[in-house]
Every structure is written in structure tokens, then in C-alpha cells.
Amino acid sequence: MTYAAGLLAASMYMPARAEAQRHEASRPAASIFVNDRLDFSSSNTTCYLGVCNDKQQHALGQAAVGVVLLTPVLPEGMRDRFWKRMAIGTGVSVLYEIRDVIIYDSQGLLGRPGYGFSYNDVLAGISGQLAVEGIRYAVPRVAREIGRIF
Numbered sequence: 001m002t003y004a005a006g007l008l009a010a011s012m013y014m015p016a017r018a019e020a021q022r023h024e025a026s027r028p029a030a031s032i033f034v035n036d037r038l039d040f041s042s043s044n045t046t047c048y049l050g051v052c053n054d055k056q057q058h059a060l061g062q063a064a065v066g067v068v069l070l071t072p073v074l075p076e077g078m079r080d081r082f083w084k085r086m087a088i089g090t091g092v093s094v095l096y097e098i099r100d101v102i103i104y105d106s107q108g109l110l111g112r113p114g115y116g117f118s119y120n121d122v123l124a125g126i127s128g129q130l131a132v133e134g135i136r137y138a139v140p141r142v143a144r145e146i147g148r149i150f
Contacts, residue, residue: 058121059128065089066132082133093125
């Protein structure tokens with residue numbers, strides 16, 4: 001098992017419930033305000049209507065990757081199909097999560113709530129890229145229909 005795979009496995013199955021509760025009790029209350037201004041760059045996870053800040057960031061990040069994949073950054077053969085763009089975008093998302101695992105392990109944060117590999121973050125990223133692909137598919141068709149009406 002490679003080092004990254006071991007860290008990945010450790011982040012998914014650690015810590016024990018009692019350890020997580022002990023750590024959660026010692027954390028200060030989450031605040032999105034820093035010096036009376038909204039701070040969306042903090043590590044505090046703030047959720048509104050069930051959607052958390054970090055999930056929005058993952059969706060927007062992979063949406064940006066999706067937009068970049070529509071430009072001639074890669075050879076045409078690597079980005080000509082929907083499934084190829086989605087596979088590349090998902091690979092970028094998974095590599096980003098593995099990078100997080102390595103960084104959090106070096107900082108001693110791995111295994112704490114909010115620190116480690118998260119399938120939810122990968123799925124949030126995929127939803128962002130699907131939104132870009134949906135817009136790319138729908139806009140020309142809607143414009144053509146509007147042209148037929150007028």
C-alpha cells in the first residue's frame with residue numbers, strides 16, 4: 001500500500017466516535033465573521049439550507065476546471081467527448097482531495113471532522129462540472145428555438 005493510499009484509508013476510518021466528540025467539544029464555536037466582515041476563506045464549515053461552504057467551493061472549483069476543459073488547453077482527442085471531460089475533471093478533484101490528505105497529515109489534522117478525503121466533496125465537484133456541461137448543451141438549443149420564434 002502506498003503512502004497516499006494509507007493516508008486516504010486512515011482519513012476515511014479515523015477517528016473513533018469518542019475521539020471525534022472530544023475534539024469537537026474542544027473546538028471554538030464556528031464563526032464566519034473576521035473583524036466584522038464575512039470570511040469565506042476560513043476553515044470553519046458554515047452550512048445554509050444544507051449546503052456547506054466547502055461544498056460550494058468544490059463545485060465552483062470543478063466548474064472552473066470544466067470551463068478550462070472546453071478551451072484548447074488539451075489536445076482535441078482528450079476533450080472531444082462529454083465522458084472524457086468528466087473523467088479528467090473527476091480525476092483532478094480526486095487528486096485535490098488526496099493532496100488535502102497529505103497536507104492535513106503533515107499538519108497533524110488528519111482524521112478530525114472536516115479534514116481528510118471526502119466523497120461528498122468529489123460529488124459536489126462533479127455537480128459543478130455537470131452544471132457547466134448542461135449550460136454548454138442547452139444554450140445553443142435555446143438560442144436556436146428563440147430564433148425560430150422571432
